[in-house]
Amino acid sequence: MGEYSRGKTELINALFFSEYGQRMLPSQAGRTTMCPTELFFDRTSNSNYLLLLPIETRTGELSLQQLRKQPERWVKHDLDERDPEIMREVLAEVARVKSVTPQEARKLGFDEDMLEHDRNKPGNVVVPAWRNAQISIRHPLFERGLRILDTPGLNALGSEPELTISMLPRAHAIIFLLSADTGVTASDMTIWKDHIDTEHADHRAGRFAVLNKIDVLWDDLQGEKHTQEAIDRVRGYTADHLACARTT
Ligand SMILES: Nc1nc2c(ncn2[C@@H]2O[C@H](COP(=O)(O)OP(=O)(O)OP(=O)(O)O)[C@@H](O)[C@H]2O)c(=O)[nH]1
Ligand SMILES: [Mg+2]
Numbered sequence: 001m002g003e004y005s006r007g008k009t010e011l012i013n014a015l016f017f018s019e020y021g022q023r024m025l026p027s028q029a030g031r032t033t034m035c036p037t038e039l040f041f042d043r044t045s046n047s048n049y050l051l052l053l054p055i056e057t058r059t060g061e062l063s064l065q066q067l068r069k070q071p072e073r074w075v076k077h078d079l080d081e082r083d084p085e086i087m088r089e090v091l092a093e094v095a096r097v098k099s100v101t102p103q104e105a106r107k108l109g110f111d112e113d114m115l116e117h118d119r120n121k122p123g124n125v126v127v128p129a130w131r132n133a134q135i136s137i138r139h140p141l142f143e144r145g146l147r148i149l150d151t152p153g154l155n156a157l158g159s160e161p162e163l164t165i166s167m168l169p170r171a172h173a174i175i176f177l178l179s180a181d182t183g184v185t186a187s188d189m190t191i192w193k194d195h196i197d198t199e200h201a202d203h204r205a206g207r208f209a210v211l212n213k214i215d216v217l218w219d220d221l222q223g224e225k226h227t228q229e230a231i232d233r234v235r236g237y238t239a240d241h242l243a244c245a246r247t248t
Contacts, residue, residue, distance in 0.1 A: 001168070001196060002177035003187045004031045004153025007212040011177065012039065012150055016139055020084040025150070026095040031116075034128035036163050037094050037150040039135045041142035048079035050090055051134040055098065055127060058109050064132065064162040074134075081138060096129040114155045128156060154187050164195050173205035176242075180211040183234050184241040192242060209242050211235065 002008050010027040016039070017024035026032050035052075042049070051074040057067055067073050077090045099118040105125050106112065118124040136142075149167060168174070174196050178188055196207060217230045 001151050001174055001191060002153070003185065003191060004156075005029060006153075006177040006179050006188075008177050009033050009150055011175075011210075011212065012148065016137075016141070020087075022084060022088060024084070024088055024091055026092050031153055031156070032095050033150055033152045034095055034097055034156060035130045035133050035152060036160060036167070037133040037135065038147060039137060039142065039150065040147040041138055042136035043143065045136070047136065048081055048138055049136050050077045050079055050093065051075070051136075052077075052093055052130040053132045055108060055129055055131050057131060059107060064160075065166070079135075079137060091135070093130065094133045097126045098129045099124045100127055101125075110159055114159065128152075128159075131160060154191055168195055169198065169201040169203075171201075171203060174203055174207045176207060176209045177212050178209060178238060179216075180214045180231065180234055181216045183211075183237050189241065197242075209238060211238060 007027070009025045009032060010023075013023050013025055013027060025037070051071075053064075053067060053074050057073060062070070077093070079087050079090060081087065099121050100108070101123070102112050102125055105115060105127050108127060110125075110127055112125060115125040115127060118126050149171065151163070151168075176192060176196055178184060182188075184192075196203075211231075211234060214231065217227055217234070219227055219230075
């Protein structure tokens with residue numbers, strides 16, 4: 001979890017897909033991941049695929065949990081691991097947005113103030129095209145049962161209540177991504193307080209705050225000692241802010 005552009009998706013790419021030699025999941029500057037994205041391996045079907053739940057299902061009566069039991073409501077793409085280039089193109093869907101009128105956005109349950117305006121179509125706003133993505137992909141850790149949830153940044157997080165009420169509190173562990181150059185910003189803090197450091201959450205394997213983008217603190221002019229001091233400082237501030245124990 002974390003505010004947008006902290007590098008959540010890039011971390012998943014680095015940890016799980018580095019052998020493909022390219023970014024499997026879309027990761028770029030600004031808001032990228034638009035819907036909660038689960039990664040796992042479906043041992044029952046023993047196959048790789050991407051399932052996407054259209055945003056329009058928000059107008060229906062069924063909850064996300066109910067919709068998860070109805071495969072016909074999801075759009076399915078097969079993923080061929082022998083063709084990483086095509087796989088990457090298919091996985092780009094998790095970043096897809098739609099341009100709609102403010103009325104349509106309200107009908108879909110969005111708060112207009114939380115949405116970005118469509119620069120190509122004045123008057124329109126941009127909403128995620130999908131509510132939820134499920135990616136079944138063969139990987140030794142996923143085959144052993146690991147399941148990861150990659151979340152979008154704060155605004156998109158807040159628009160899918162079941163995610164924050166049921167999925168996140170049940171997670172065994174949370175990795176909270178921060179950027180080393182900014183430390184804990186106000187919106188990082190909102191995510192930490194409202195969605196992670198909550199009373200009824202499980203998180204039995206822990207909550208880990210991770211300072212990403214440490215390379216932006218590297219400074220050839222000032223030397224290594226200076227860089228190390230800068231890193232120590234930001235770690236100290238971060239730990240104090242989040243009131244969690246410092247680890248190396
Ligand atoms: N310099 C540097 N850039 C990074 C690092 N990690 C990620 N980035 C870049 O930061 C940008 C945002 O990364 P994403 O992985 O898309 O961030 P995210 O947290 O998934 O963002 P959302 O999907 O919008 O919530 C991308 O351009 C990444 O390449 C890092 O350790 N160092
Ligand atoms: Mg992302």
